[in-house]
Every structure is written in structure tokens, then in C-alpha cells.
Amino acid sequence: MLKAVQNLGCSSGFLSQLWKKAHHNTACGGLSSIAISTNPLSNSASTRTRRRHATTTKLDSFISPVFSTRGTRSETRSESNPDATTSPSSSSAGNVSKINFCQWCGGPTKHDIPDGEEKMRAICTVCDKIAYQNPKMVVGCLIEHDNKILLCKRNIEPSYDLWTLPAGYMEIGESAADGAIRETWEEAGAAVEVVSPFAQLDIPLIGQTYVIFLAKMKKPHFSPGPESSECRLFDLDDIPFDSLAFSSIFVSLNLYIDDIRSGKLKFHYGTINKRPGSSPSDMHAFSLDNHLQC
Amino acid sequence: MLKAVQNLGCSSGFLSQLWKKAHHNTACGGLSSIAISTNPLSNSASTRTRRRHATTTKLDSFISPVFSTRGTRSETRSESNPDATTSPSSSSAGNVSKINFCQWCGGPTKHDIPDGEEKMRAICTVCDKIAYQNPKMVVGCLIEHDNKILLCKRNIEPSYDLWTLPAGYMEIGESAADGAIRETWEEAGAAVEVVSPFAQLDIPLIGQTYVIFLAKMKKPHFSPGPESSECRLFDLDDIPFDSLAFSSIFVSLNLYIDDIRSGKLKFHYGTINKRPGSSPSDMHAFSLDNHLQC
Numbered sequence: 001m002l003k004a005v006q007n008l009g010c011s012s013g014f015l016s017q018l019w020k021k022a023h024h025n026t027a028c029g030g031l032s033s034i035a036i037s038t039n040p041l042s043n044s045a046s047t048r049t050r051r052r053h054a055t056t057t058k059l060d061s062f063i064s065p066v067f068s069t070r071g072t073r074s075e076t077r078s079e080s081n082p083d084a085t086t087s088p089s090s091s092s093a094g095n096v097s098k099i100n101f102c103q104w105c106g107g108p109t110k111h112d113i114p115d116g117e118e119k120m121r122a123i124c125t126v127c128d129k130i131a132y133q134n135p136k137m138v139v140g141c142l143i144e145h146d147n148k149i150l151l152c153k154r155n156i157e158p159s160y161d162l163w164t165l166p167a168g169y170m171e172i173g174e175s176a177a178d179g180a181i182r183e184t185w186e187e188a189g190a191a192v193e194v195v196s197p198f199a200q201l202d203i204p205l206i207g208q209t210y211v212i213f214l215a216k217m218k219k220p221h222f223s224p225g226p227e228s229s230e231c232r233l234f235d236l237d238d239i240p241f242d243s244l245a246f247s248s249i250f251v252s253l254n255l256y257i258d259d260i261r262s263g264k265l266k267f268h269y270g271t272i273n274k275r276p277g278s279s280p281s282d283m284h285a286f287s288l289d290n291h292l293q294c
Numbered sequence: 295m296l297k298a299v300q301n302l303g304c305s306s307g308f309l310s311q312l313w314k315k316a317h318h319n320t321a322c323g324g325l326s327s328i329a330i331s332t333n334p335l336s337n338s339a340s341t342r343t344r345r346r347h348a349t350t351t352k353l354d355s356f357i358s359p360v361f362s363t364r365g366t367r368s369e370t371r372s373e374s375n376p377d378a379t380t381s382p383s384s385s386s387a388g389n390v391s392k393i394n395f396c397q398w399c400g401g402p403t404k405h406d407i408p409d410g411e412e413k414m415r416a417i418c419t420v421c422d423k424i425a426y427q428n429p430k431m432v433v434g435c436l437i438e439h440d441n442k443i444l445l446c447k448r449n450i451e452p453s454y455d456l457w458t459l460p461a462g463y464m465e466i467g468e469s470a471a472d473g474a475i476r477e478t479w480e481e482a483g484a485a486v487e488v489v490s491p492f493a494q495l496d497i498p499l500i501g502q503t504y505v506i507f508l509a510k511m512k513k514p515h516f517s518p519g520p521e522s523s524e525c526r527l528f529d530l531d532d533i534p535f536d537s538l539a540f541s542s543i544f545v546s547l548n549l550y551i552d553d554i555r556s557g558k559l560k561f562h563y564g565t566i567n568k569r570p571g572s573s574p575s576d577m578h579a580f581s582l583d584n585h586l587q588c
Binding site: 103105109119131133136169172178202204209211266269 | 392393394395396397398399400402403410413416425426427428429430431463464465466467468469470471472488490491494496498499501503505520560561563565584586588
């Protein structure tokens with residue numbers, strides 16, 4: 001088929017025919033793969049933890065409007081990452097009123113909606129520059145080794161002593177994949193290569209987008225960095241779903257296990273809608289909405 | 295098969311078997327799909343424009359280390375988007391030395407590497423807060439309608455009068471998909487729904503990551519917003535590759551056409567490495583590296 005396409009070239013009619021073929025033969029789920037929450041932020045019985053004790057539950061039921069597995073912990077800070085002290089909290093993400101001065105000229109700011117825009121911004125009263133705030137990307141790796149997944153126990157707040165995938169804020173000057181590789185080295189002492197994109201999970205409430213890659217270790221070696229107290233490979237059946245640090249990690253691991261179960265790894269896009277004020281590790285306090293998979 | 299999996303449940307041995315199956319049956323390309331640049335930023339004959347006149351060229355040859363099609367224009371500003379006056383330029387993206395004052399307390403900053411970090415940051419000399427800079431996400435839609443693609447002619451700099459997909463900076467408080475839908479409404483007057491994630495393209499030099507969704511119009515209506523002088527549906531064979539605004543749009547459209555030609559739409563991840571100082575619309579001045587597809 002590929003050969004035929006090459007010889008036929010790029011005529012309009014031919015492309016039109018190919019269009020229909022591509023859309024019928026798409027790797028991406030298209031409209032049929034959309035699962036939209038109808039009951040956000042409520043509790044559901046379709047949980048990973050429960051499913052481990054009731055394994056006849058419909059396999060994809062956890063890709064449901066709501067994830068909810070366990071009780072809350074005592075943290076009050078929002079889902080965030082260790083390598084940015086200014087990481088947004090649920091109360092401050094995008095809170096323009098906290099920007100009081102222009103970082104370029106030092107002038108005081110006013111908080112107003114600029115001409116032609118719709119959102120409140122911090123505008124310098126001296127140089128007129130606008131301090132735009134945008135979501136931050138958190139990049140990380142889901143590392144597979146000998147049918148196990150590498151997790152790190154956090155040695156820092158938030159979510160101290162809870163398990164996570166190695167991940168952190170993407171830096172300017174690097175790609176998401178390079179950032180994920182760097183964070184894995186810093187947090188798990190593991191040199192990895194990225195195998196495939198796996199998930200993009202937006203968390204609008206806290207102004208974060210998680211980008212998770214599947215990766216593998218170049219050598220079977222890992223050791224905890226300063227931000228981790230322990231790194232360990234877990235069998236998929238032994239993943240500590242009761243002690244995960246962040247909803248994004250919970251979702252990523254659940255999606256991965258469901259892919260493994262279904263026999264096909266996919267790329268996932270979705271929105272994690274968190275309940276305002278909830279802790280990063282409260283798995284009762286969010287829903288996965290608009291889930292699309294390729 | 296799905297039924298069998300449900301009944302078998304989640305025993306460790308069973309998951310181990312499924313693991314191998316999933317990795318052999320992956321929708322994502324895995325290692326075999328990686329195409330890494332060996333000659334970044336050089337010129338290549340594998341171009342979309344040339345291929346339109348030499349259609350027996352190997353179909354996937356454009357997913358090569360280098361894209362290069364046409365001459366440069368006169369713009370000197372880097373690839374950027376219209377809705378942020380502080381959008382990073384090639385010379386200022388991540389340029390911490392331009393942050394002179396603390397936006398929270400107004401104190402002067404010093405530029406130093408904080409303890410436990412490796413990158414230079416702007417640190418407030420009064421309150422000690424660090425002003426982290428992170429890449430910005432640009433979200434947009436590739437809208438398919440009657441086998442055509444909707445493009446907008448830019449009515450603003452940079453890349454004035456050149457064609458683009460509707461796209462702009464993602465805002466805090468929205469998902470990437472919602473941001474792409476909003477930008478499409480603002481720039482093309484089209485109400486769309488997202489069908490599938492299509493591409494993530496990082497541009498490290500300018501601190502941007504493009505996230506492009508496939509989308510369709512809810513009603514067959516569009517009209518240019520203030521930032522566009524014209525919106526038009528293009529046959530795939532008539533896409534104005536000689537007059538595109540940004541390398542990210544060039545790459546997205548090329549990947550899309552190749553997917554249509556191959557009969558299978560995929561999700562693409564890659565890094566666009568631009569030549570420092572090049573214009574946003576110079577298609578001789580970048581390479582697509584580490585291309586992965588699912």
C-alpha cells in the first residue's frame with residue numbers, strides 16, 4: 001500500500017480518498033473515545049484499589065468520570081512539584097492579584113483587563129508591560145523494567161513519604177523528553193531513554209500540565225536523589241495506590257495498567273479537575289474528564 | 295479478548311503475560327519510531343514543496359532530520375504568538391538577567407544559582423523568592439472540514455500576512471483542549487469540538503511547546519477574528535507551504551498530510567530545534583528531532 005501511495009503521488013482526488021481511509025483507520029480514538037464527566041468530583045466505586053479485590057469489574061470502568069480510592073492525608077498544599085518554590089497552589093495559581101510589581105522595571109502594577117483581552121492581568125503602571133501567567137509543564141517518566149515500574153518515595157513536601165513517578169518542571173531550553181530524562185536522573189539516579197509519549201494530563205485548577213513518557217533504563221541501576229528517600233521497582237499488582245503522591249500519578253499508573261491489560265499501549269489526553277482546596281494526594285477529590293486516547 | 299481479560303483479573307503472572315503482549319501490540323511506535331537528527335539545521339532535499347513536484351519521493355522522507363523548503367522573509371522576531379506581548383524571543387526566552395525586580399515584594403533581584411539547583415535564577419534580595427521561568431504552551435486546532443483544512447492569515451506581527459492554524463497561549467484555569475477551542479473561536483470565529491490529540495512539538499530555543507488537536511466545526515461557519523485578515527479552507531494539495539507563519543505549523547501540516555497519505559492518523563511528539571536568530575517563518579532554519587509517533 002505504501003508503494004502504491006508513493007507512485008500515485010499527491011493529486012487532490014487521491015488525497016481526498018486517503019482522507020476517508022485515514023479517518024476510518026485512525027490510531028487515535030476520535031470522537032468515540034471521548035469520555036466526558038457527567039458527575040464531576042463525586043465519589044465512585046470504580047476504583048483501582050477496589051478492583052484489585054473485585055477483578056471481574058469492567059476493565060475500563062476506571063476510565064470513568066471519577067477516580068476515588070482512599071482517604072485523605074493531612075497535607076493542605078495543592079498538587080505541586082518539588083523543584084519550584086513558586087509552584088502554584090490551588091489558591092494562587094493564576095492569582096494575578098499577587099503580582100504587585102513589574103519584574104522588568106520595578107514599577108507598581110495595576111490589575112485590569114487590557115484592551116482586546118478578557119482576563120484580568122497585572123499591568124505595569126510605569127512601562128505598561130503585562131505580566132502574563134501561563135500553565136507550567138511537569139514532565140516525567142514511567143519507567144518499565146522487567147515488567148515492573150520504578151517509583152520514588154518523596155523526601156520533601158508536598159506529599160512527603162508518598163510514592164511518585166520521577167517528574168518535575170520543564171525548563172526553558174530543553175524539550176519535554178529531555179526534561180523528563182533529567183528529572184529521572186535527579187530523583188531516581190537512573191539514566192533512561194524515552195520510548196514513547198504516554199499521557200498529557202492538564203490540571204486547570206493549579207495551572208499544571210503533566211506530560212508523561214514511557215521510558216526504559218539504559219542500565220539497570222537506580223538510587224534515590226536528594227528529593228527521594230527510596231526508589232523501588234514495583235510489580236503492577238503491588239503498586240501502592242493507597243500511598244501515591246499526586247492525582248496525576250494515580251491516573252497515569254491506572255491508564256498504564258489498563259493499557260497493559262487491554263494488550264495495547266496508547267497515548268492518553270485528559271483533564272484532571274480537582275476539588276478546590278483538596279490535598280495533592282486526595283484521590284477522592286478529582287475527576288478525569290474529556291479523556292481521549294490514540 | 296476483553297471479556298477474557300476481565301474474568302482473569304489482575305494476578306501478577308497474568309499481568310506479566312499481558313505486559314509482553316501490550317508492548318508487542320503497542321499503538322505507539324516505541325523505539326523503532328524514533329528519528330533522531332544527525333545533521334541538525336542543515337538543508338535537505340526532502341521537502342514538502344519539492345515533493346509536490348516530485349511525488350515519487352519516499353513518503354515519510356519529510357519526517358527527517360531537517361525540514362527546509364523555502365526562502366526567508368524579512369521578520370527578525372522569533373516564532374511567537376500574538377496574544378502575549380511578553381512572548382519569549384530567541385534572545386530573551388529564559389533570559390533570567392532581564393528579571394530585575396521581585397514581582398511579589400518589589401525588591402531588587404540577584405542572579406545566581408540557588409543551593410541544590412544548577413540553573414541561574416533571579417532571586418529576590420529582600421524576600422528570597424525565586425522567579426522561575428518555564429516554557430509556555432501554545433494550543434491550537436487542526437480543523438478538518440470536507441477534506442479541507444482551515445487556515446487563518448495573520449493580521450498581526452510576527453509573520454503578518456502568513457497562514458497559520460488557529461492557536462495561542464494556554465491560560466491558567468483552562469485545559470489545553472479548551473484553550474485550543476477558545477483560540478479557534480477568537481481567531482477563526484469557528485465553534486469546534488476536539489476530536490483527538492495530534493501533536494506535541496517542543497521548541498526549546500524559544501521556550502514554547504505547541505499542542506495541536508484535531509478538531510471539527512460544530513457548524514460549517516467561520517470568519518476572521520481581529521488577529522486574522524482572512525480564514526479559508528484549503529485542499530491538502532493547495533496548502534500554502536510557501537507562506538506559512540511558523541515552523542510548528544509547517545511541521546504539523548506535513549505530519550498530518552503524511553498521516554492521511556499513509557491511511558492512519560497518529561499522535562506525534564517531536565522537538566523543533568531552530569537556528570538562533572532565525573525568523574519564525576524561515577523553513578530553512580530548523581530541524582525536527584526525536585520524532586516519536588503513536
